[in-house]
Amino acid sequence: MSTGKLLYAQSGGVTSVINATASAVIETARQHKLKVLAARNGIIGALREDLIDTSKESSSAIRALAQTPGGAFGSCRFKLKSIEDNREQYARLIDVFRAHDIRYFLYNGGNDSADTAHKISQISRAFGYPVNCIGVPKTVDNDLAVTDCCPGFGSVAKYTATSILEASLDVISMKESSTKVFVMEVMGRHAGWIAAAAGLAQRSEDAAPHIILFPEVPFDEAKFLAKVKATVERIGYCVVAVSEGLHHADGRFVAEAGGKDSFGHVQLGGVGPTIANLVKDQLGYKMHWAVPDYLQRSARHLASKTDVEHALAVGRAAVEYALAGQNAVMPVIKRTSNAPYRWKIESAPLSKVANHEKKMPKNFIRKDGFGITAACRTYLEPLIRGEAPPPFGKDGLPLYVTLKNTPVAKKLPEYRIADK
């Protein structure tokens, strides 16, 4: 039914379910006989005319893609300037779109990517080249505006809550004669959504995590140490979740604050070890720390089923919106009921999503600053519900697909990205 092709690109830090969105985009497009090209490494590939022909992938590979973490076509950290500031780059994009008959562009990413998608959505008007540009939400940071939540977040939330629950059982076992304080660092430089998710493990008052350190709450060292001490003295151990974005009242990140331990060593690396060393030096407790880093956002083996369903739904909707002639929009998740949890997909203007960062509401953080409220739990819990494990091979490891990623023959002169 359609003319032209669809170009799909992944952008920003990847998640364990962004490929589920890619899979849904390709499957939905195939149902509409719409050919899908993918840009290798996000917008960089679009500029370089480095395109992938997804029609070379089998149906089973595209189904397996929905269960594979990472970004199958490559992602990038690259922000387009405004049309006014870099008209030449947009002209190049249109050259590429025209050369390959691209009439639909889907950009799958977070805040910066919504901004890029929004800029590209304006080129029809500015350059007279007709392309329907749809932003597709994705980010473990859960900080996109308008949408109730972001595909990718539910799975990292499930991983974080499960991991701290499991590790806490380890610490409880050892507290009598070994580790008394365990610190786990989680992602989220500006918003504490992932740190908050750790709080889901706290099913009862004295359960772990006993302390959450949010980027929204300036670090109060004395108050923190007092709480650790009181917790250890009451129940024998203390589990702490700390956001990588934890900072002092003056805005300096705790992990980059240049603080020194009792040996005069300057602290390097993550805030997790920094906080754990602080506990050891000031309170003398034996401690352990963990920094799961990329493990948390690639743990497809522990994906949330709800999250996978969101990721698939936004991919399907993006294709439908594009084919229906929409431009400059993003399919977003709207929660219609908490109990039972119900949601639907809606179309939202990219202008309302781009460059707005959704912080944690104040009423999601407990008054003492160290935990989540019931309102936060009500919001978060549905997002980690359900399991959607990948198939495992006879070798005991998940069966993740590697696509062929067959390049499309180039038609244009080579292009160098000036300000990459």
Add this chain to the structure above:
Amino acid sequence: MSTGKLLYAQSGGVTSVINATASAVIETARQHKLKVLAARNGIIGALREDLIDTSKESSSAIRALAQTPGGAFGSCRFKLKSIEDNREQYARLIDVFRAHDIRYFLYNGGNDSADTAHKISQISRAFGYPVNCIGVPKTVDNDLAVTDCCPGFGSVAKYTATSILEASLDVISMKESSTKVFVMEVMGRHAGWIAAAAGLAQRSEDAAPHIILFPEVPFDEAKFLAKVKATVERIGYCVVAVSEGLHHADGRFVAEAGGKDSFGHVQLGGVGPTIANLVKDQLGYKMHWAVPDYLQRSARHLASKTDVEHALAVGRAAVEYALAGQNAVMPVIKRTSNAPYRWKIESAPLSKVANHEKKMPKNFIRKDGFGITAACRTYLEPLIRGEAPPPFGKDGLPLYVTLKNTPVAKKLPEYRIADK
């Protein structure tokens, strides 16, 4: 049929399946109408007469125990001295055993625990108190002698290989414009079994991990950096697994070596960030690092089915051996076939297990020192086969059981452990 009670205790760092062994011990004993007490916090609880009455736990709780990580009765790091050096502690143990009619003692742990179990097994002869003492194997370090593998290791191996596989898909996605080198630190201070397990993720020549740094191979910084550089130049990224026990040729641990980064900062904390910072400083590549720490040994959600079966089998066998009148033995796993993988449980003398550390065979490490051999893969792969996920609750988290741990009324005067 039996007279007397069985005392079960957990020892050393816990694993994601040590409670499966506990569950099998209790279920098997119940089938024999044998009452099981558990020592709270391992041998410390036995000395303090801090005992738990497991008969207060429901059958469903004991079944759920098999799917719960950590050590449900508490573990400890505490090594008994020899009978000659601390006769008084053994006399106290016998007082406790006698007061509670304990005729069977099962000690579930690693190397140090096998030593403790072996010492206790000698008290029948030394003190004339009849008790059958059985060591039960458990350790993520996989370094117990005689047994083909150790319950607890297969699951941490599966977690490690899966995690590095998943994280590598993340790095591949971002390599064009972001992270090029990823370093994951794994446990294993003296033996590189867990580091070796990371190598299972390398299903093809260029797959991650590209470099494994073993405690068995002294760290050669120049050779390592050259390999990282060559890998990034060939395929665009490099994934490294490093054992916490990595050391220099002179025996100093790399993480404790007091090395300085390019800013003159003394390195603190784990070897993972140390190695990652080295790459950044010397080669200039953007890097990320992860230290899963306790997450790796408590990840029951990703347990190996083979490992769970081993853990159950040694628990069952330990009770049978005890009731059959065996003393000073340990049920060990004997591999009878690689393809298909077959194994059985055998009885081994504790004297052969205690204080012998099983290192990686030389032919398991590749000649260049950076990877595993086919022989190593043949050994490791069956140990991570199969999945055994716990049930998950409606809240999206695993349903782990918390036992009642009802104390047994004390009959003896309070006891202070002198040299704890």
